[in-house]
Amino acid sequence: MEESPRSGMSSPEAKVGMQVEDLWDVQEPQLSPTEKLNACFESIPVSAFPPAPSSQVIEINSDASLGEAVQLLSQNNILSAPVVDVDAPEDASWIDRYIGMVEFAGIVVWILHQSEKKDESDDLELLKDESNATTGPAVAAAVNGVSSPNKLGDLSPRSAAIISGRFFEALTTSDFYKNTKVRDISGSFRWAPFLALQKSNSFLTMLLLLSKYRMKSVPVVDPGECKIHNIITQPAVIHMLKECAGLQWFENWGTRTLSELDLPLMKPNRMIKVYEDEPVLQAFKLMRQKGIGGVPVVENGGRKAVGNISIRDVRFLLIAPEIYKNYKTITAKNFLTAVRSYLEEQKEASPLLHGMVTCGRDSTIKDVIMKLDANKIHRIYVVDNEGNLEGVVTLRDIISKLVHEPRNYFGDFFDGVFPLPENSRV
DSSP: OOOOTTTTOOSHHHHHHHHHHHHHHTSOTTSOHHHHHHHHHHTSBGGGSOOOOGGGSOOEETTSBHHHHHHHHHHTTOSEEEEEOTTSOTTOOHHHHEEEEEEHHHHHHHHHHHTOOSSHHHHHHHHHTTTOTTOSHHHHHHHTTOOOOOOOOOOOHHHHHHHHTHHHHHHTTSHHHHHSBGGGGTTSTTOBOOOOEETTSBHHHHHHHHTTTOOSEEEEEETTTTEEEEEEEHHHHHHHHHHTTTSHHHHHHHTSBTGGGTOOOSOGGGOOOEETTSBHHHHHHHHHHHTOSEEEEEOTTSOBEEEEEEGGGGGHHHHOGGGGTTOSSOBHHHHHHHHHHHHHHHTOOOGGGSOOOEEOTTSBHHHHHHHHHHHTOSEEEEEOTTOBEEEEEEHHHHHHTTOOOOTTOSTTTTBTTBSOOTTOOO
16 A cells, blocks of 8 residues: 555644645645635634744844844844834734844844955054954944944955954954944844734735745734744755655656756846955955845856855954954965864864765755755755856745745835835845
C-alpha cells in the first residue's frame, strides 16, 4: 500500500500545509493553480501561523539608546523589533502604541553613516583625536540631533581602515552611541512602519505584505489585548514552505523551474556587486543607496562570485571590531576572511563559514527553498555552467511567485500608514 504524503508530517508548519491541501482539493477545477493557491491562503487566518519563539517577540522602547537596542537584539539573536512609543497613553490602541520597526543592521548603518566624513581632509581631522568618538562634523551633527545623512563619497582602502578600526571601537563606547535614542533614527535606512495584522486577517494578506509590499516581518496583534501575538518573517514563511514538501499543492508549484517562473528578476548586467579588492564599506554603501539586503563579491575583472556580504554582516563592525586591527586595508575579500576567522574562534555558526550557495536557472523552486532554509540565508545566486553570475533570487522573490494580489484587494488597509517616513521601505 502506497504511503500517504502526510505520513510523518507533524510539524506546526506542515499542519498549515495540510490545511492548504484540504482547501486545494475542493477548489473549483476551472481555477488556475495560482488562483487555487490564492483562494486557499485567503481562507486561512494568520493566527494559524506557527508562533515565533517567545525570545523573538520582543519590543524596544522609543527612549532606549542605540547601544541598549543593539544589545537587546543581539542577546535574542533577532534582526528587528517593534518600537513602543513610551509617550503613548496607557489606553492607546496598537496603532498609536508603536512607532515603527527598527533593524539591527539599520542601527549600525545609521551609526556608520553619521561617522562618515565629507572628504579626506575630515579623515585627517579624525586621526588627530581618535580617542574622542564625537570628533568631526558628521558625528557632531548627529549628537546634536541631525539625522539626515550626507551621501557617502567614494571610499579608499585607507579611509575604510580608519573608520573600521579604532575609531569604530571608540564610537561604540561613546556618549553618542549611548545617548542617541531609537526614536532619533526614525525614518532612517531600513526603518519600517509598524504595519500589523489582526489575528483574523488572512495568510494571503500576510504573504503579499512580505513580498509585493517589501515588509521584512509582519507583527500580528490581538486588538482586544493590545499586544503582539506573533511576528512572522520572510525566513519563517520559507521554512513553512520547506515543511510542505510532498504535499500535492506544494509539488504542483515547487517543481517548476526558476526560468519557468521568470526568475531571477534582474538581468546580469544590472546586478549590483562589489569586486573583491574594493573596500567593504563600499558594499554597505551600495546596500544603503540601492535599498537592498546584500551584494555578491566578485573576482577582479570577472563575473565569478567569491562570496556574499549581507546587510546583516554590518554587525561585525560593532560586535567584533578587533577583527580589523591587523588589517591596513579592509577590502571585501579581507572582510570575509577576517569574519570567518572570528566566527571559527568564537565557534559561532554562520552562513559565512560556508562557500557560496548557488543554483542554476533550471533549478526548481523546491530545490532553492531547501537550500535557503538549510543554510539560513536570505538570497541565492544564480550562475551558469561556468560559475558566472546570472542573477539573484531572494526570499521575497519566492514568496511573490506563490500568490498574486487581486484587484483592489487592500482597499483602505494602508490608511494611517502612508505617507511613510522618508527613506523607509514597505
